[in-house]
Amino acid sequence: MISGPYRTAIDRAKLVRVALGDDPADLILKNAQIVSVTTREVITGDIVLSGGHIAALTRGDNYLIADNTEVLDLGGAFVCPGLIDPHVHIESSNLTVTELARAIVPRGVSTLVADPHEIANVLGLPGVNLLLEEAVAVPLDVLLRVPGRVPALPAHLETSGAEIDLAATIELLDRSDAVCLGGDINPALIFRADHDQLRKIEATIERGKTVGGQLPGFTGSVLDASVSAGLEDTHVAESVSEVIEQLRRGLRVLLTPRIDRLPAEEWPELAAAINEGGVDTRYLVLCTDDIHPNILRREGHLDQRVRLAIDAGFEPIAAIQMATINAAELMRLDRDRGAVAPGKLADLVVLDDLESFAPSLVIHGGTIVARNGSLDENQVQMPDHEYPEWSRSTIHLKNPVTPSD
Secondary structure (H helix, E strand, O other): OOOOOOOOOOOHHHHHHHHOOOOEOOEEEEEEEEEEOOOOEEEEEEEEEEOOEEEEEEOOOOOEOOOOOEEEEOOOOEEEEOEEEEEEOHHHHOOOHHHHHHHHHHHOEEEEEEOOHHHHHHHHHHHHHHHHHHHOOOOOEEEEEEOOOEOOOOOOOOOOOOOEOHHHHHHHHOOOOEEEEOOOOOOHHHHOOOHHHHHHHHHHHHOOOEEOOOOOOOOHHHHHHHHHOOOOEEOOOOOHHHHHHHHHOOOEEEEOOOOOOOOHHHHHHHHHHHHHHOOOOOOEEEOOEOOOHHHHHHHOOHHHHHHHHHHHOOOHHHHHHHOOHHHHHHOOOOOOOOOOOOOOEOOEEEEOOOOOOOEEEEEEOOEEEEEOOEEOOOOOOOOOOOOOHHHOOOOOOOOOOOOOO
């Protein structure tokens, strides 16, 4: 059994030598305004990269440059951590993983925690594996939010193509790339103390991973019961007062604009309540959940959520925290990502200004992968991914559909 959340390979001895100036760096970003999400401030300096990680933040030339060291003078541009989406359903984009990466990596997204309950509902474990296998080839870390229940409803209410039972759920939780148990389930399972659901929660906690929740409109005793059951986040708050109450219960509240729940028009009210009340924003997290391709093309992805939070009245670095360090801490990934700091993955976004959040440069694992809104084709070659026939023949009807139907 893998006991800890997803980790990345790191040569710490090499990082130490580079930080001390004994070994040359791979890439140096000079004259940066570094967005420190751990202290909510901007500091000036150079960022020294080695082996896909950050080795040092420095204000002097106390690093070693070799012939193959790349040096980029950012001229005072801002550098923030790569964006982390802690709750997303890739299938809702109507895009393959490859094409979704092509669309969102240039927007600064470096990590997705994806709940593939939709493909699992149709294809079961083979479908989940298929999606994650494709993700290996893209310049984006796709981690697993293990579906909480497949199918979501009892068999007499839903006809699905597959089922993921308790044993299969635990099998998924044991994957090295699994970081969370998804919370997109019927809350009634918690209230009636469903044996399998509580066992899934315990198995997740035993493995040191995050337990997702779904608490629409929950306040008072039902909220307390949900948190007591082990749930650690919710992504379906319906009002400003509900957000505040859920934060007070220690929940991480994931924000995404919806037509019927906290639409964008209500975010200024939320920001005002948070700011005027002096409420700590570190438990507020931005996510996308579901974005259809027309909305993605017109408005953006997690970058749009950052802009929306800033426009609503959240301080820019607080908004960036909500899409970086706050998400990393929720998913227990903050040892490796979520901040511009030594030892962290070199997932970085370069911006001319914070408010517009329009990346001019995106770095993933120490490699420049996008420039000015497009993938850098010189650095990134994503192979065409062919889905097998068994995954493409999933709609089964007794008779052909005709106009009279």
